[in-house]
Amino acid sequence: MMPEDSEQILPRLVQALEGVSRWRQEQEEAARARLARINDERQRLRADIEQLEREIETLGDLELKVQAELDELPRHVHQRTRAAVDEGINADAEVLAERDGLYAAALKAREDAVAELLADPDIARLVEEYEQFQQVEPTLANLPAGYRDAILAHHDSVQRRLQPVLEVAQAPLQPVDAERAAVTLVASLNPMEGSPEALALILPVPFDIYEDWTERNEDLAAVLSYRIIAATSAALAQVGVPDVAMQYTDYQGKLAVQVWFGDDAPQGDVREALDAQLEALADQAGELRAVGLDLYTAWLDPRVVTGEDDDDVQASDGAAWTPGDDEATEAPAGASADVPGDAHIESEA
Amino acid sequence: MAVADLFEKLTLTQVARWLDIHPFELARIIGLEGSVRPELRFGEDEVDRLRDIAGVETWWTGELPVSDDVRGRALVRSLARLVVEHADGEDWSTRADNLFRGLEPADQWVVRRAINQLIREGVLVSVSKATGLHVRLSGDGRERLAHIADGSGIPESLESLWS
Numbered sequence: 457m458m459p460e461d462s463e464q465i466l467p468r469l470v471q472a473l474e475g476v477s478r479w480r481q482e483q484e485e486a487a488r489a490r491l492a493r494i495n496d497e498r499q500r501l502r503a504d505i506e507q508l509e510r511e512i513e514t515l516g517d518l519e520l521k522v523q524a525e526l527d528e529l530p531r532h533v534h535q536r537t538r539a540a541v542d543e544g545i546n547a548d549a550e551v552l553a554e555r556d557g558l559y560a561a562a563l564k565a566r567e568d569a570v571a572e573l574l575a576d577p578d579i580a581r582l583v584e585e586y587e588q589f590q591q592v593e594p595t596l597a598n599l600p601a602g603y604r605d606a607i608l609a610h611h612d613s614v615q616r617r618l619q620p621v622l623e624v625a626q627a628p629l630q631p632v633d634a635e636r637a638a639v640t641l642v643a644s645l646n647p648m649e650g651s652p653e654a655l656a657l658i659l660p661v662p663f664d665i666y667e668d669w670t671e672r673n674e675d676l677a678a679v680l681s682y683r684i685i686a687a688t689s690a691a692l693a694q695v696g697v698p699d700v701a702m703q704y705t706d707y708q709g710k711l712a713v714q715v716w717f718g719d720d721a722p723q724g725d726v727r728e729a730l731d732a733q734l735e736a737l738a739d740q741a742g743e744l745r746a747v748g749l750d751l752y753t754a755w756l757d758p759r760v761v762t763g764e765d766d767d768d769v770q771a772s773d774g775a776a777w778t779p780g781d782d783e784a785t786e787a788p789a790g791a792s793a794d795v796p797g798d799a800h801i802e803s804e805a
Numbered sequence: 806m807a808v809a810d811l812f813e814k815l816t817l818t819q820v821a822r823w824l825d826i827h828p829f830e831l832a833r834i835i836g837l838e839g840s841v842r843p844e845l846r847f848g849e850d851e852v853d854r855l856r857d858i859a860g861v862e863t864w865w866t867g868e869l870p871v872s873d874d875v876r877g878r879a880l881v882r883s884l885a886r887l888v889v890e891h892a893d894g895e896d897w898s899t900r901a902d903n904l905f906r907g908l909e910p911a912d913q914w915v916v917r918r919a920i921n922q923l924i925r926e927g928v929l930v931s932v933s934k935a936t937g938l939h940v941r942l943s944g945d946g947r948e949r950l951a952h953i954a955d956g957s958g959i960p961e962s963l964e965s966l967w968s
Contacts, residue, residue: 689836
C-alpha cells in the first residue's frame with residue numbers, strides 16, 4: 457500500500473510502460489492518418505484512372521476517326537487532283553485561246569510585210585510575170601529549145617528579183633510584245649514504274665481539232681497539238697516503238713492521246729524520251745516563242761487521267777488500263793482509226 | 806489563191822488536205838524526222854516526199870476494174886482485184902485509206918464496210934504503223950480475194966452490203 461500524504465511516485469517500470477502506451481497511441485494515430493491519406497490518394501488516383509480511361513476511350517474513337525480520314529486521303533487527293541486537272545486544263549485552254557490572238561497577229565504582221573512589198577508596182581509586175589510563167593510552165597516542153605531557154609532564163613531573173621519577197625514571206629515569226637504565259641501537258645504512264653503498258657496525254661486544246669479538223673482554221677491550239685503529237689512520235693521512235701498504236705479521244709471536251717504498247721515493250725525510258733522531245737519543242741517551236749508561250753509537263757498517277765471511280769483508288773497497285781474493245785474508234789474525215797491488233801479500220805456508224 | 810500565197814509555205818493542215826490524210830497522221834510522220842522544225846510550214850517541194858513517206862496512193866481512178874450489174878458487188882469485187890494487183894510480196898502492206906481513196910463518198914461507205922468485213926473474216930489484217938493504219942493480206946488472203954474478184958467466192962457477210 458502506498459502512503460496517502462506523500463507524493464505519488466510511479467515506479468520506473470510503470471513509467472516506462474506508460475511511455476510505451478503513449479508511443480503506441482502516437483504511432484497508431486500517425487499510421488491511421490497516413491492510411492487515411494493513402495486511401496485518399498488511392499481514391500484520387502482511381503478517379504484519375506477513370507478519367508484517363510475515359511480519355512483513352514475518347515482517344516480510341518478519335519484514332520479510328522483519324523485513321524479513317526487517313527484511309528480516305530488517297531480518295532480525297534485523287535478527287536482534288538482530278539478537280540485541279542480539270543480546272544487547270546480549262547484555264548490553260550483559255551490561256552491558249554488568248555495567245556491565239558497574238559499568234560494571228562504575228563502571222564498577220566508577216567503577211568502585211570509581204571503585202572507592203574507586193575504593193576510596189578515593180579514587184580507587182582514581177583509577180584504577174586511569175587504567175588503567167590506558172591500557167592505556161594506545163595507547155596514549155598512543147599516549145600522549141602531556144603524559146604524555152606529564153607523563158608526559163610527570164611523566169612530565173614524574175615525569181616531572183618522576187619527573192620526579197622520570198623525571204624519576208626518565209627521569215628521566222630516575230631515575237632509579239634506580251635508577258636510570258638504557260639500551259640500544261642498532262643502526261644501519265646501506266647504503270648508508273650517498270651515497263652509501261654500505256655501512255656496517256658491530255659492537251660489543253662479542244663477535241664474538235666481531231667474530229668472537225670476540216671472545218672477549223674489552223675489556230676495556235678491546232679499547231680500545239682501537231683507539235684505535241686510530233687514530239688510523241690519522235691519519243692516513241694527513240695525508244696524503239698515507232699509503229700505502236702496511237703488513239704485520240706475526248707477528255708471532257710479536250711484532246712487526249714492514248715498510246716498502247718501491247719507486245720511492243722519500249723526499249724528505253726519513255727518518260728525521259730518524251731520529256732527531252734517536249735523540251736526541244738518548247739525551246740525551238742517558233743510559234744510558241746513568237747507568242748511567249750511555255751509548255752510544262754505534269755506527270756500524274758494514271759488513275760487521275762483515266763478518271764477511275766473513287767472505289768478503285770483504294771487499290772495500291774492501281775487498276776490497269778485496258779484498250780477499248782475490238783470495235784474500232786470512229787474516225788473523222790480523212791483519217792483511218794489507229795487501232796491495235798486485228799481491229800477494224802473504223803466504225804460503220 | 807491570194808498573191809501572197811505564192812510565196813508563203815504551206816501549213817501542216819494544208820499539206821494534210823493535199824495528201825488526203827489526217828493532220829495528226831502527218832504530225833506523227835513529221836515527228837520521225839528527229840528534229841524540231843522552227844515553224845510547222847512546208848515548201849511545195851516537200852509534199853511529194855511526204856506523200857511517199859506516208860505511203861499515200863490513189864487506186865480508184867476512172868472506171869471500176871471489175872464490172873457487175875450490182876454496184877455494191879462491183880465495188881467489192883474491184884476492191885479485191887485492186888488489192889491482189891497491188892500486193893506484190895510477202896511483206897506487202899498499204900495504208901488502209903488507200904483502199905478507198907479516190908472513191909465518191911457513197912462508194913467509200915460501201916468499200917469501208919467491206920474492208921472491215923474482210924478484216925473480220927481474216928482475209929485482211931490491220932497493222933499499226935507510224936505513218937498510219939495499214940492492212941496486209943492474211944495467209945490465204947490473196948487466194949480468197951482472187952475468188953471474190955472473179956465472183957466465185959464472195960462471203961455471205963459481204964452480200965449484205967448490196968442486198
